Amino acid sequence: MAKVKAQPLEDQLCFAIYKATNQYTKLYRKALEPFDLTYPQYIVLLALWESDHMIIKQLSEKLSLGIGTLNPIISKLVEKDYVTKTPSPMDKRSVVISLTPKGKNSEKTISEMISTKATECDSFTVFDHQFKLKLQELNTLLSHLNDLEEKK
Amino acid sequence: MAKVKAQPLEDQLCFAIYKATNQYTKLYRKALEPFDLTYPQYIVLLALWESDHMIIKQLSEKLSLGIGTLNPIISKLVEKDYVTKTPSPMDKRSVVISLTPKGKNSEKTISEMISTKATECDSFTVFDHQFKLKLQELNTLLSHLNDLEEKK
DNA sequence: ATATAATAAATCGTATACGATGTAAATGAG
DNA sequence: CTCATTTACATCGTATACGATTTATTATAT
Known part of the structure; x- marks a missing residue:
C-alpha cells in the first residue's frame, strides 16, 4: 500500500490564499502608513464608508470578524479620531460606531491614493x-x- | 467634481482574500485540533514533508514568512516534538529544521484526515x-x- | 590579515485573530 | 410578573505576523 503523501504546498489553494493575504497586508501597510492606519483598520473604515452608524454586531457580520478581533481595532480607530462609539438608544446592549469628520473626509484622500497604487x-x-x-x-x-x- | 468614493467592500479582491484566509484558518483550527496543531504550524510541516532538513532561511522563503513570524511557530513545533533544531555544521549561523519520527509519521494521518474533510x-x-x-x-x-x- | 559589510537567527514591540468566559440588557415561557 | 435564556459587548489567553534591533558568523575589500 502506497504511503499517503501530502499535497505539495504550491498546489494547495489554502496556502495560495494564506500567502496572498500576507502579501496584501504588507503592501497595504506601506500604503496606509501616511494615514496611521493598519489594513484591518482600513477594512473597518471601508465598511463604515459604505454604511455609517452600524452597531458592532453588524460590523462583525459584514466583516466576518469576531468581537474579540473587532474591539481592539475599533478602540484604535477611536484613539486616532476616525470613529466614535455611542451606546444605542433603542438597545442599551448595542454600541453604534460612527465616522468622525476626519473619518468621513479621509475617504476621498485614501481612496485616491489606493487607486493610484493599484493602477501603478x-x-x-x-x-x-x-x-x-x-x-x-x-x-x-x-x-x-x-x-x-x-x-x- | 464628483466626490471620490471607495470601492464597495464586497467588490474588493483584497477583502475577499482576507476573508477567505480567516475562514480557512477557522476551518483548519477544528480539523487540526486532534493533532494539537495550528494552521501555520501545519503549513510548516507541509513544507518539511516536501523537503526535510531546510534551514530557517529556506523555510522563510518557501513560506514567504519573516523570521519573526517563523521562530515562535518552530519553537512550538519543537515543544510538541514534531521537529528539531540543529545548528548547521557548514554555516554556524544557520539552523537546520528536521522532522522527528512523530513529525514524519503524522504526514499520513493528517493528510488522510484533511482529504476526508475536503471531499466532505x-x-x-x-x-x-x-x-x-x-x-x-x-x-x-x-x-x-x-x-x-x-x-x- | 584586518576592518567592513552582509547574512542568519533571535528578540522585542505593536497589532491582529480566535475561542472562552464574564456581564448587563433584552426576550420569552410559565 | 418572574426566572431562564438569549443577545451584544467586553475581556483574557494563546498564537500569529511584521518591522526593527541585536548578536554571532561568514564574506569581502584593501
Missing part, C-alpha cells in the same frame, strides 16, 4: 470578474463549512 | 486549475509589488 501596475486588470466570482464562491463555501462545524 | 463537500472540485493559476498570478504580482516597495 496594469496587471491588476488581469484579475477579472470571473476570478472574483470564484473567490466569492469559495468564501460562500467556506462559510457553509464553518457553519456546519459550529453545529457539531 | 464536492464543491471543492469547482475550484479548478484556472482559478489556482490566477491566484498564483496574483501572488507573483503581489510579490513584485512588495519587492518594488522594498527598494523605495
Whole structure:
C-alpha cells in the first residue's frame, strides 16, 4: 500500500490564499502608513464608508470578524479620531460606531491614493470578474463549512 | 467634481482574500485540533514533508514568512516534538529544521484526515486549475509589488 | 590579515485573530 | 410578573505576523 503523501504546498489553494493575504497586508501597510492606519483598520473604515452608524454586531457580520478581533481595532480607530462609539438608544446592549469628520473626509484622500497604487501596475486588470466570482464562491463555501462545524 | 468614493467592500479582491484566509484558518483550527496543531504550524510541516532538513532561511522563503513570524511557530513545533533544531555544521549561523519520527509519521494521518474533510463537500472540485493559476498570478504580482516597495 | 559589510537567527514591540468566559440588557415561557 | 435564556459587548489567553534591533558568523575589500 502506497504511503499517503501530502499535497505539495504550491498546489494547495489554502496556502495560495494564506500567502496572498500576507502579501496584501504588507503592501497595504506601506500604503496606509501616511494615514496611521493598519489594513484591518482600513477594512473597518471601508465598511463604515459604505454604511455609517452600524452597531458592532453588524460590523462583525459584514466583516466576518469576531468581537474579540473587532474591539481592539475599533478602540484604535477611536484613539486616532476616525470613529466614535455611542451606546444605542433603542438597545442599551448595542454600541453604534460612527465616522468622525476626519473619518468621513479621509475617504476621498485614501481612496485616491489606493487607486493610484493599484493602477501603478496594469496587471491588476488581469484579475477579472470571473476570478472574483470564484473567490466569492469559495468564501460562500467556506462559510457553509464553518457553519456546519459550529453545529457539531 | 464628483466626490471620490471607495470601492464597495464586497467588490474588493483584497477583502475577499482576507476573508477567505480567516475562514480557512477557522476551518483548519477544528480539523487540526486532534493533532494539537495550528494552521501555520501545519503549513510548516507541509513544507518539511516536501523537503526535510531546510534551514530557517529556506523555510522563510518557501513560506514567504519573516523570521519573526517563523521562530515562535518552530519553537512550538519543537515543544510538541514534531521537529528539531540543529545548528548547521557548514554555516554556524544557520539552523537546520528536521522532522522527528512523530513529525514524519503524522504526514499520513493528517493528510488522510484533511482529504476526508475536503471531499466532505464536492464543491471543492469547482475550484479548478484556472482559478489556482490566477491566484498564483496574483501572488507573483503581489510579490513584485512588495519587492518594488522594498527598494523605495 | 584586518576592518567592513552582509547574512542568519533571535528578540522585542505593536497589532491582529480566535475561542472562552464574564456581564448587563433584552426576550420569552410559565 | 418572574426566572431562564438569549443577545451584544467586553475581556483574557494563546498564537500569529511584521518591522526593527541585536548578536554571532561568514564574506569581502584593501
